Amino acid sequence: MSSGMPQTDTPAIVACTISRDVQNFDLLIEDMEAVLGEAWGDLGFTEALAFFGQAEAEPLQFVALAIDSADEGDLPLMGEIISQAKSRGIKVILIAEDVTPAALHTLLRQGADEFVPYPLPEQELQAAIERLQAPEPEVAQNPHQLQSGSQREGAVIVCHGLAGGTGSTTMAVNLAWELAALSEHDEPSVCLLDLDLQHGSVSTYLDLPRREVVMEMLSETESMDADLFGQALLPFQEKLQVLTAPSELVPLDLLSPEDITRVIGMARSHFDFVVVDMPHTLVQWSETVLNMAHVYFAMIELDMRSAQNALRMKRALQSEDLPFEKLRFALNRAPKFTDLAGKSRVKRMAESLSISIDLQLPDGGKQVLQSCDHGLPLAVSAAKNPLRKEIAKLAASLHALGRSEAEAA
Numbered sequence: 001m002s003s004g005m006p007q008t009d010t011p012a013i014v015a016c017t018i019s020r021d022v023q024n025f026d027l028l029i030e031d032m033e034a035v036l037g038e039a040w041g042d043l044g045f046t047e048a049l050a051f052f053g054q055a056e057a058e059p060l061q062f063v064a065l066a067i068d069s070a071d072e073g074d075l076p077l078m079g080e081i082i083s084q085a086k087s088r089g090i091k092v093i094l095i096a097e098d099v100t101p102a103a104l105h106t107l108l109r110q111g112a113d114e115f116v117p118y119p120l121p122e123q124e125l126q127a128a129i130e131r132l133q134a135p136e137p138e139v140a141q142n143p144h145q146l147q148s149g150s151q152r153e154g155a156v157i158v159c160h161g162l163a164g165g166t167g168s169t170t171m172a173v174n175l176a177w178e179l180a181a182l183s184e185h186d187e188p189s190v191c192l193l194d195l196d197l198q199h200g201s202v203s204t205y206l207d208l209p210r211r212e213v214v215m216e217m218l219s220e221t222e223s224m225d226a227d228l229f230g231q232a233l234l235p236f237q238e239k240l241q242v243l244t245a246p247s248e249l250v251p252l253d254l255l256s257p258e259d260i261t262r263v264i265g266m267a268r269s270h271f272d273f274v275v276v277d278m279p280h281t282l283v284q285w286s287e288t289v290l291n292m293a294h295v296y297f298a299m300i301e302l303d304m305r306s307a308q309n310a311l312r313m314k315r316a317l318q319s320e321d322l323p324f325e326k327l328r329f330a331l332n333r334a335p336k337f338t339d340l341a342g343k344s345r346v347k348r349m350a351e352s353l354s355i356s357i358d359l360q361l362p363d364g365g366k367q368v369l370q371s372c373d374h375g376l377p378l379a380v381s382a383a384k385n386p387l388r389k390e391i392a393k394l395a396a397s398l399h400a401l402g403r404s405e406a407e408a409a
Helices: 026-036 045-052 069-087 101-110 124-133 168-180 212-219 226-232 257-270 286-292 304-319 340-353 366-374 386-408
Strands: 015-018 040-043 062-068 091-097 114-117 155-161 190-194 234-236 240-243 273-277 295-300 327-334 357-362
Touching: 015 026, 015 045, 026 040, 026 062, 026 124, 040 045, 045 069, 062 069, 062 124, 069 091, 069 101, 091 101, 091 124, 101 212, 114 124, 155 168, 155 286, 168 190, 168 240, 168 273, 168 295, 168 386, 190 257, 212 226, 226 257, 257 273, 257 286, 295 304, 304 327, 304 340, 327 340, 340 357, 357 386
Parallel strands: 015 040, 015 062, 062 091, 091 114, 155 273, 155 295, 190 240, 190 273, 295 327, 327 357
Antiparallel strands: 234 240
């Protein structure tokens, strides 16, 4: 090329898509161009392994590994690509379409940093790239050091909303806090598990960050020890230990019943109380949690959707010979004592469903929403709230029951 010819600098390749045929992922092409311009390339599966060893691969910041159902037969090759990328400090975004949870679980365990479903939600690829580029936030050392070999047998208390907005997470968060802060001299150790893997809000209600270590722990339950479990927990005001939902949206059936058994079992062995916030949806490990629970609160409201869902739940459990009697129906936003018409509706609802509504929680009003938005339990932000008082009474009775059973044993 002569010196008189205009020259343009080719931008360094900072990212690559890796796929069987990138044309099958046209939305990925569009998003890569929108975010990176021309600073990205495309590789096939076998080409990627060879490319990683070349000098041109040194500027690579991340790769987007795009797969669909036709690629599930090549999982070992996908795993090798992820391993080779990670060994060179290259981040991996997994783009998956119609892939089984088992295959997805396998690849996430290999070390993929981000998971984005295909078709790509709007702006999701850019958000994933920004998360990869953001520095890892410094998290204070967890003051609750788990003791290996601990042999406690903590009580498992589960909160499950049978319809959206019935207050399951509010109940779980505030009940866990009330148990943890019962008295200065007799504070039971409490662990709060957010098992709503997709839309869990415990981290929001307590203003805690979601960290990648949670997904790492959930992906390695077979080899999980007290140290790994403890690293996944975050302390709230040095009294409550919290396992938040993963930082990324993951399939609810990514975890097996065995995974859930190990996580809850590990928590039970180190804490006096384990409070679990469940997803609304029934999944393959819902039976596992039900069988492990000592108390299972089914949260409902005084409306038709709650009544219908409660009836569906009752039929589903009884048809499978599961312990329906474990469910303790808790009515959120219950009518006031002087609301005779409301009390009559509650009675008719219980009779028509042939259930017992064991707990009636008053409407806490706007203070509840404000408390959740501010990331504080009601006991801290609105101690005189009627809902807080009712949950505090429940916590005291559960604590007294647990202590009496321990003394009897």
